[in-house]
Amino acid sequence: QKEVEQDPGPLSVPEGAIVSLNCTYSNSAFQYFMWYRQYSRKGPELLMYTYSSGNKEDGRFTAQVDKSSKYISLFIRDSQPSDSATYLCAENAGGTSYGKLTFGQGTILTVHP
């Protein structure tokens, strides 16, 4: 079993829709949770970063972390065609886990005009 499970999709939605992306993880040591967006032929770009359980909002993006269920989510409101990309969740255990992010497989999202 992978440490981080993420549905690869693909997910196709119309412009303006609310998108929900999810990951589950099994390693209780994970303390830091991130969402990255990766466009084709580019490196991942950090979207959201959370440390504790709860919600964090940034513009159209909301990240949720439920440590008791080992479940993290990313919501995108009013989705735009420019949001079409692969979305990756990533976790880090902190401490001496320097530089080591454990990624989900990524969800391919397409937003249709």
Add this chain to the structure above:
Amino acid sequence: KAGVTQTPRYLIKTRGQQVTLSCSPISGHRSVSWYQQTPGQGLQFLFEYFSETQRNKGNFPGRFSGRQFSNSRSEMNVSTLELGDSALYLCASSPLGSSVDGYTFGSGTRLTVV
């Protein structure tokens, strides 16, 4: 300010050869991490360097190695290339390599082994 720069962008090598990839971090960042990205395995951590010292290592064979220079630039080397080494190799830089700082990725080097 300039982002993370990886060179070359594309590389084609033959099985059995070796290859060296380069990563220049964001100015002031002292931590550099390397990742391998493939369609089957996704993004996998290779190793992390800080102040010329490897602090963390993933589960890759010894054919994969790296180093960091005093200016924080880093190189990774893959010896005796195998077809399965074909992948996008990404590096990420961070001020100190802790999660609180965040990690900024480069655009990667696409390695094809034939």
